[in-house]
Amino acid sequence: MDRANKRELVIGAAMLATGVIYLLLTANLPRKAFIDAAFVPYLLAAGMCLLGALQLIAAWRQPPREDGVAPAEAGPDYLTVGKTLGLIVGYIAVLQWLGFPIATVAYLYLQFLVLTPHDHRVSHGRYLLIALCASVFIYVVFRHGFDLLLPAGLLDFIE
Template sequence: MDTYKKKELVVGAVMLCAGLFYLILTMNLPRKGTIDASTVPYVLAVALCLLGFLQLLGARKAVQPEADPDEGAPKTVADYPTVLKTLALVAIYIALLETVGFLIMTVLYLYAQFTVLTPHDQKVKHLSYAITAVIASIAIYFTFRHGFDLLLPAGFLDL
């Protein structure tokens, strides 16, 4: 068995084991009904198990590619400032979430993250970023609050 096939099998086995571990942890969550806070973890655990199983099946027939398709492509340089800005934004979001509240912090975080992730050669679209951040935050808030019956930090708004 060649090295490429072994690597593919290892990836599939690790995915399947991680999915099974996650599924076992999910089974320990308290249940309130058919659709509750544990529904999404169940879906994710089953999906991870399925992907691991499919990876194992595909690895049996795996053939090492003749040439690397990215061989002639120009090398990209890691953008460390963007990574550091993202980590800082996540840390600020977590630190202020309880005090300021989910809606306000999520709008601010999403808008700032959209701005950070905008490529340098493109113009920042402030209005569309702000509208997208507001709509996404409201949709997420009401989905969790009324759909899953979970309380999110209200902060200043106390809805």
């Protein structure tokens, strides 16, 4: 079994698992009649399980590709993906406490660093300046121009 088939099998398993989880959650819904709030979720759960099973069968029966696609020169950079996700989660976690302006400057600066291509020179001063300008501009425009109460956090006293 080649890599592509294994990938399709994993996708099928994930589809089936999603269907089963949804079915279990649906089973906990209160029943009042045959056609009630749980009717459509049951149909959907059955449909998802069936589609997952069909995907698994299709992936299992699919013959291995003879002219297999040559492996890419370099695979996805999951380390950068992980760091990016970590930064996004951290940013949201401190958004209310630190406030939008400070949290955004920190997030943007760090995210610029994480995403900078290998052949680019890291310019800390430029990155900080862009982060600061973007954060202040967005905050002022939305808070004062569009009356959007973005969290001020530690800078609440400025208001």
